[in-house]
Amino acid sequence: MAKTHVTMKVNGAEVEGLVEPRTLLVHFIRENLQLTGTHIGCETTHCGACTVDIDGMSVKSCTMFAVQAQGSDITTVEGMANADGTLSALQEGFRMMHGLQCGFCTPGMIVRAHRLLKENPSPSEQEIRMGISGNICRCTGYQNIVKAIQYASAKINGVEFREAAE
Amino acid sequence: MIPGSFSYHRPASVADAVKLLSDLGEDARPLAGGHSLVPMMKLRLATPAHLIDLHGIATLKGIRRDGNNLVIGAMTTQHELLASEEISQAMPILHEAALLIADPQVRYRGTIGGNVANGDPGNDMPALMLTLGATYRLEGPGGSREVAASDFYQGAYFTTLEPGEILTSVSIPVPAAGHGSAYEKLKRKVGDYATAAAAVILTMASGKVATCSIGLTNVHETPLLAADAAKAVIGTSLDAATLKKAAAAAEAIMAPAADARGPVEYRKHVGGIMVTRALQRAAANAK
Numbered sequence: 001m002a003k004t005h006v007t008m009k010v011n012g013a014e015v016e017g018l019v020e021p022r023t024l025l026v027h028f029i030r031e032n033l034q035l036t037g038t039h040i041g042c043e044t045t046h047c048g049a050c051t052v053d054i055d056g057m058s059v060k061s062c063t064m065f066a067v068q069a070q071g072s073d074i075t076t077v078e079g080m081a082n083a084d085g086t087l088s089a090l091q092e093g094f095r096m097m098h099g100l101q102c103g104f105c106t107p108g109m110i111v112r113a114h115r116l117l118k119e120n121p122s123p124s125e126q127e128i129r130m131g132i133s134g135n136i137c138r139c140t141g142y143q144n145i146v147k148a149i150q151y152a153s154a155k156i157n158g159v160e161f162r163e164a165a166e
Numbered sequence: 167m168i169p170g171s172f173s174y175h176r177p178a179s180v181a182d183a184v185k186l187l188s189d190l191g192e193d194a195r196p197l198a199g200g201h202s203l204v205p206m207m208k209l210r211l212a213t214p215a216h217l218i219d220l221h222g223i224a225t226l227k228g229i230r231r232d233g234n235n236l237v238i239g240a241m242t243t244q245h246e247l248l249a250s251e252e253i254s255q256a257m258p259i260l261h262e263a264a265l266l267i268a269d270p271q272v273r274y275r276g277t278i279g280g281n282v283a284n285g286d287p288g289n290d291m292p293a294l295m296l297t298l299g300a301t302y303r304l305e306g307p308g309g310s311r312e313v314a315a316s317d318f319y320q321g322a323y324f325t326t327l328e329p330g331e332i333l334t335s336v337s338i339p340v341p342a343a344g345h346g347s348a349y350e351k352l353k354r355k356v357g358d359y360a361t362a363a364a365a366v367i368l369t370m371a372s373g374k375v376a377t378c379s380i381g382l383t384n385v386h387e388t389p390l391l392a393a394d395a396a397k398a399v400i401g402t403s404l405d406a407a408t409l410k411k412a413a414a415a416a417e418a419i420m421a422p423a424a425d426a427r428g429p430v431e432y433r434k435h436v437g438g439i440m441v442t443r444a445l446q447r448a449a450a451n452a453k
Contacts, residue, residue, distance in 0.1 A: 004174065021174035021217070022207075043167045045205050046357065048271060057245070057274040063204045064275070067174050068219060112271070133356040134269025 006070050010035070011079030019066045025059075026050045028066035029076060037077040037107045041136070048135030051108035052076050058115045060134070077107035080114060089155040090114055090148070099148030101139035108135050113149045121156055123149070169207035172214055176222040180305050180334055183218050188307045188330035190216045196332055197221075198241060198280030201272050226279070226334060229253065235337045240279025245270075247278060256340045257298065259347035259365060263290050266349065269357045282315070283333040285323040285388075288359030290351065292319060293389035297365040297381035300338040306331035319388035342377075345369050346452025350444040351383070352436050354427065360384040361427040362437035364392075364416070366444040368399075370452040375399045380412075380444070384427075385420040385437045392416040395441060404449050412445060413438035 003018040010033060017032040029035050029052065041049030043062050050062045053075040080088050090110050093099065100106045109132060116123060116131040123131060128149050129142070137145060147163060154161035177183040187194050193215035197203060206212040220226055226241035229250050236256060238247070244264045247253055254261040267273060267281070267290055281291040282302065295302075295315035302313050307330045315336075318325050327333065341347070351363035363383035369376045378399050380392040395415040402408040422433040 020171065022169045022171055024168070027168075043208065045201060045272065048269070051271055058271045059274055060271045062208075063201055065174070065200075065204075068200075068221065116270075130356075131270060134271040 004067050006066055008069050008071060009073045011075055017066075021065060021067050023066045024062055025052070025064045025066045025069050026061035028069075029061060029074075035076050035078050039104055039107055041104065041108075046136065047105070047108070048112060048132075049105050049108040051111045051135065053111055053115055056115070056118075058112045058134075075111070075114075077111055080110055088114075089152040090117070092155070093148035093151035094145075097144050097147040097151050099140070099145045105135060105137045105139075109137065109145055113152070117149070117153055117156060122153055125150070167208040169204070170210060170213040172207075173216045174219065175216060176219045178222050180223055180225065180332065183220060183223060183332055184306055184330055186216070186218050187332065190218075192329065194218055198283075199243065199272075199275040199277040200280075201268070201276045202280065202284050202286060220279075220332070232337065235339050237335050237337045238278055240283070240332070240334050240336070241277050242279075244268075244273035244276050244278070244281075248273065257338065257347070259298070259349055259367060260294060260338075262347075263294050263349040263351075263365070266290060266351050266353075272357070278336060279333050282318075282336060283325065283327065285319060285321075285325045287322050287387055287389065288384045290349070290360065290363065290383055293363065293381035293383040294349065294365050295336060295338070295381075296389055296391045297367055297379045298338050298341065299379070300336050302333050303335045303337065304328075304331045305334045310334075312337075316391060322387040341367050342369050344453035346448035346450065348444040348447035348451070350440040350447070352440055359427075362420075362422070362433050362440050364437065364440035364444040366441075366448040368445070368448050368452060370449060373403050374401055375404065375449065378445075380416065380441060382416060382420065382437060382441075385422040385433060387421070387423075390419055392419060392441065394418070399445060404445055409442045409445060413441050416441045 007016040029038050039049035041047035045063045052061045151161045195214040197217045197219045226239045228239045247264045281289045300315045347367045349365045352361045360383045362385050365381040368378040378396040380396045382390040395412040398412045417434045417438045420434045420437050424430050
């Protein structure tokens with residue numbers, strides 16, 4: 001099958017590559033661009049480990065073809081840190097609140113939570129839980145992931161984070 | 167899981183898409199949000215030789231008012247539906263149902279056109295369209311035509327779409343001001359298809375049901391209008407006996423498949439409960 005030339009912006013850099021139409025975006029990101037932070041979990045659009053941010057939308061990159069991303073602006077977990085290389089509020093939240101155990105779901109969680117907080121900087125606990133309902137974690141039971149996002153929300157809004165009593 | 171090989175086409179107009187679909191014949195499939203088709207392709211349950219991506223056609227996007235109807239372009243995503251003030255004001259049931267579809271990521275990509283045109287009995291929007299009395303616009307090599315949603319579904323994944331035709335928009339009459347509505351969907355987890363679901367739109371007058379429409383999701387190979395159940399509640403105040411009668415009338419037309427969501431009897435039983443709950447909630451939020 002003839003290959004197609006694609007160009008897109010990934011984490012601020014212009015990238016290009018030759019892909020078959022059937023190449024999934026997640027494979028292009030991991031194999032062509034060698035950005036292996038984006039994970040492949042279920043491959044069936046359920047788990048959200050492959051979530052990337054495309055033109056302001058959280059998208060499961062295993063369910064989109066690389067040719068469809070032509071000309072788009074993509075951010076992966078590798079692009080989540082602050083410009084000076086320090087941890088973003090979300091990354092810091094995951095670290096401080098122990099928002100991960102094995103870490104496999106974490107890239108998708110962080111990329112998804114990034115868009116969630118852009119759209120709603122002060123989500124309620126329920127809004128956070130529904131907001132990450134497309135991302136599956138099999139270790140944490142979500143408690144600390146929710147806290148990590150609450151931590152980031154507080155930091156973004158310049159208020160002190162107080163853990164709710166359990 | 168990698169799909170089979172195919173050629174990728176990205177037309178810029180409906181006319182070009184229709185021409186491609188007609189010329190390429192049965193080996194070609196239109197691609198909307200892709201969240202039904204791409205997983206099927208990865209499982210090799212679908213192996214189209216040509217994909218016609220509709221994302222390049224700007225006219226297929228957007229929500230506009232046309233007289234007493236809201237016209238929604240086929241490529242409008244569930245996320246865009248949820249963001250629309252006009253939808254949540256005029257027909258809150260559509261907002262409510264869109265929020266119950268899959269998960270946030272899927273809703274950024276999944277489209278209303280794909281949801282209603284695929285003919286998947288598990289999809290939520292078709293029963294909503296029946297309940298709201300929507301009409302679909304189909305464009306094909308012979309021109310365009312309008313088909314009532316209630317005439318569109320023939321069987322599982324089988325609709326009145328002819329070869330070469332694309333569903334380009336849905337037109338929904340705005341329900342009466344002060345109407346009540348509810349979509350009750352029983353599912354095993356977030357993101358699941360309905361074990362059974364019921365949509366209700368009704369109006370009340372002096373404490374009694376004046377008009378009512380009931381739609382059912384995933385309890386038959388097609389979405390259903392529960393006309394007898396709706397008739398049973400007209401003129402009543404939805405007392406316990408009436409609710410029981412309506413649920414029984416709805417269950418009588420259900421023919422769900424036995425699957426991982428439960429055996430037939432269970433799915434019919436909870437289908438009746440969804441009808442009851444949707445009727446009660448719709449009546450409570452009617453003005």
